[in-house]
Amino acid sequence: MFHKATSVAVAAERIPDGATLLIGGFMGVGSPHRLIDELVRQGRKNLTVIANDTALPGTGIGKLIAVKAISKLITTHIGLNPETQRQMIAGETEVELVPQGTLAERIRSGGFGLGGVLTPTGVGTLAADGKRTVEIEGKVFLLELPIKADFALIGCHRADYQGNLQYALTARNFNPIMAMAGDTVIAEPTEIVPVGEISPDHVVTPHVLVDLLIEKGQ
Amino acid sequence: MFHKATSVAVAAERIPDGATLLIGGFMGVGSPHRLIDELVRQGRKNLTVIANDTALPGTGIGKLIAVKAISKLITTHIGLNPETQRQMIAGETEVELVPQGTLAERIRSGGFGLGGVLTPTGVGTLAADGKRTVEIEGKVFLLELPIKADFALIGCHRADYQGNLQYALTARNFNPIMAMAGDTVIAEPTEIVPVGEISPDHVVTPHVLVDLLIEKGQ
Amino acid sequence: MDEKVLIAKRVALELQSGNLVNLGIGLPTTVARYLPAGVDVCFQSENGLIGLAPVPAKGYRNENLTDAGGGPVGALPGAAAFDSCMSFGLIRGGHLDVTVLGGLQVDELGQLANWMVPGKMVPGMGGAMDLVTGARRVIVAMTHTAKGAPKILKRCNLPLTSVRRISLVITEMAVIEPTDDGLVLREVAPGVTVEQVVAATEATLIVPANVPVMAIAVDEPETALA
């Protein structure tokens, strides 16, 4: 077994300027908040971020938006963060809007070694612009491409020291999917428990996917 | 809330001759054994069965093979059931062999409303015969079609009376995926517990997918 | 009665026992308050829960239990939590019986636009494109006009949410059903005339001989979710 627990500062230092990051959470719920704060503190710039949303100004990924740490954003909904909308309309931040189910499947297909996603969602809409369509048994589907990233930043409820992860209620959202699709996976658990305390049936993300665990702050 | 628990005989009577069935389990582990026994007892014929394997002669789906209840089988591995191999070679039963990961994703894509699966598995092999290929960013993928069925027969560990399901260890296998892809889903739990006894975080198959629960035998 | 309450009450009548229902952020969320007694539906939140319950009192809330807007919510006994792929598998795979969504525009083809006003408002589609594409029934709950300007048009001029024909539009003035033949006026609100609906609608409405008034009970108790 390998020691994965480290400080949030050391973990964030692994992430260079310009990196591509999958960041879990839904309106900040289930996001790795201490990692986000530390990236802001360390002044990280020019990040590409893939995430469901940018939460509210001053919350979760909204903090990275506020300091303009993100140069490119792939997301589904920015309706509750006026600053992200402003940056998009002003052309200050490149924003790709993706249907939520499509974003989830694109990340999954990256992590699961598939060639892409064939979805009926978005056919005939702006979401289809520039994309291939495939007709299958008389129905038309969009071919959506896989997403992978240099890092996946995962918020979770419990981890064991080996890196098995559990999530709580609606804080699960994109986290387990993203844990499959990051070259390096950094998980920020609320608590770390001894190996063996999580039943094999209750592990959602197996430890082999997780590279680093953020230890409790002082 | 709706009453879903019924006897194995009544549940099996819902399934007509000629029906298409997804049946969970891996070498019999996690299969709905009482449902299978009852289909044999009731003399069901001409079934199309989609399942990982046909277990051993006299075990699980092997019992349906033994009485020739299956006219068409879509499966990944029949190496441990010589009778299935014999019926395939003799042309008595139509057998389509599918890579295991592909079978899982095909069923998932049926249940998840996707147009198909783009997989690298099987490219350039017999598994690609008659199938479309799609080139994506310079790599070739097979286009594998979704699978759905009239019924999904699910083995599970615990259910609540509403139909939320949990699985045990390697008995999980294809069951949760199949529960998404059956028009009618019949689950055979080891025990049925009061609603609320299963934590929302431990529910693997949400109750809205489940139509019938098999009650304990006498 | 407030027009949004009227819309929510009328939408609530569309829900049937046993339905799995997804309510969009805003007005649609309020529909849960007006479920008729004895109607037992199950609510999904696309951020990953089946079994939403009314917001608990302060002190009983949990930061990891929220709705799709990020607001606190409750969970019934027997609730189930899952990830975003599963949530949209339920939606896209035809397992969701009804979705109720807000709208910016609906047109004669029954197509909905509800996710952006180019150059002005770019909230993003969130789950809306999947919901409109995948749910068995799509109900659009919206005000009939925007500051007097019709929202039910011959053709949407805002970006579409889906090319799929929605099931029903419910406004504070009318219930309108898109069909093969066009938009059919199914009901008018109490005190509203057919002529007033037609005048407030750009799209051509097919008006049957008999257009009943919405069966809204004015004094219904406010119960259930949210």
Added chain:
Amino acid sequence: MDEKVLIAKRVALELQSGNLVNLGIGLPTTVARYLPAGVDVCFQSENGLIGLAPVPAKGYRNENLTDAGGGPVGALPGAAAFDSCMSFGLIRGGHLDVTVLGGLQVDELGQLANWMVPGKMVPGMGGAMDLVTGARRVIVAMTHTAKGAPKILKRCNLPLTSVRRISLVITEMAVIEPTDDGLVLREVAPGVTVEQVVAATEATLIVPANVPVMAIAVDEPETALA
């Protein structure tokens, strides 16, 4: 030493601490017994478990805890169970470091055939096609010949498992690595000559100036899994 034991011992030397490893049914499963001391690998079973442990004593087994052959197995503290999509997502998605599989034929392109003999034996590919396509390293563990007939051929004449070039073939006679240039003879078994390997092989072998003997310890204790 039994030739299957020799093969398993040599395969075991390929595994490194931290690897996630999938062992095929049969001979490959026995590899776990011969892990060198201090090498800490993690085993996946494609029926849905990471953290396989040796078969427990009778009385400590569980009918819901089996390997891919359906036989009883154990689980280490910290094991994780999952469904078949996740299991093959791990395999296809590049999360599996090593797979060890049996083989019927391997050819000069490094392609493997191991899942059927048309008209005679149709076990099916099970997880083999995904494993060979997706694992980072694919090690084929097989006897060098079948009743004297070579199994390492110029071209496979049985149906291929994948067009992907495997990483290594380990037999009771040799270790052979498929490369851009062809099959390179990397090692011979104790007591076996290069000439004997070449004679038992239909494919052309590239023979380096120095071909070392496998570093197999004869008296290694049998430990760990299965």
